[in-house]
Amino acid sequence: MSALTDPIADFLTRFKNASRARKEEFTAPYSKIKAEIARILKEEGYLWNYEVDTTGHFPEIRCKAKYVDGAPVLTDLKRISRPGLRQYVGAEEIPKVLGGMGITILSTSKGIMTGHKARKENIGGELVAKVW
Numbered sequence: 229m230s231a232l233t234d235p236i237a238d239f240l241t242r243f244k245n246a247s248r249a250r251k252e253e254f255t256a257p258y259s260k261i262k263a264e265i266a267r268i269l270k271e272e273g274y275l276w277n278y279e280v281d282t283t284g285h286f287p288e289i290r291c292k293a294k295y296v297d298g299a300p301v302l303t304d305l306k307r308i309s310r311p312g313l314r315q316y317v318g319a320e321e322i323p324k325v326l327g328g329m330g331i332t333i334l335s336t337s338k339g340i341m342t343g344h345k346a347r348k349e350n351i352g353g354e355l356v357a358k359v360w
Contacts, residue, residue, distance in 0.1 A: 235259060237307045239289075240357055243269070247293050247300035258287035264340035265333060265356070266291055272331050272342065274302050274359060308332075308355040318352040330360025 232238050239256045246254035256262060258280055266278040266289060276292040294301040309315040317323070317334075322343040325332055332343030336353035346353065 234307070234311055236261060236265070236356065237310065239265065240305055240307055243274075243291065243293065244302065244305055246291075247302040250295070250298075250300070251293065253290060253292045255281070255288045255290050258289045261335070261340060262289055268331075268333055268340060268342060269359070272359070303330075303360050305357055305359040307357050315355045316352065317355055319347060319350045322347050322352065323355075323358070325358045325360050330358060333357045333359065 235257065239262045242254050242256050263278070263280060266275060269275045269291075270278060274294060276294045278289060278291040281288045281290050322334065323332060324343070333356040334341055334343055334346050334353040335356050336346055336351050338349065338351060340356070341349075
């Protein structure tokens with residue numbers, strides 16, 4: 229296994245691939261930011277559940293993708309800010325995804341949160357991803 233340069237993109241790609249392949253669950257190496265992203269995806273209805281598995285040598289995050297009538301809830305997602313090109317936005321510049329049908333995930337000074345919540349609290353931050 230090789231070292232990853234963008235572990236958040238790896239987590240999001242695993243989620244997208246699992247949804248498209250109609251897999252019930254997927255795993256990824258654990259980190260605090262991935263757990264927070266999974267928490268947001270669960271709150272917004274894209275995941276059924278997630279849990280941290282510490283039984284192995286390295287902790288893993290185990291997520292269950294959500295499906296409605298056999299179709300995945302996740303249509304697509306896009307990693308915005310990446311290690312080579314960070315994207316920062318102010319509170320007024322937070323983009324809406326599909327006219328409010330999707331969510332943006334931001335890393336702010338108050339933690340990882342959705343774009344809607346960041347707009348409500350009037351804080352900007354690093355645009356992590358768009359999910360719809």
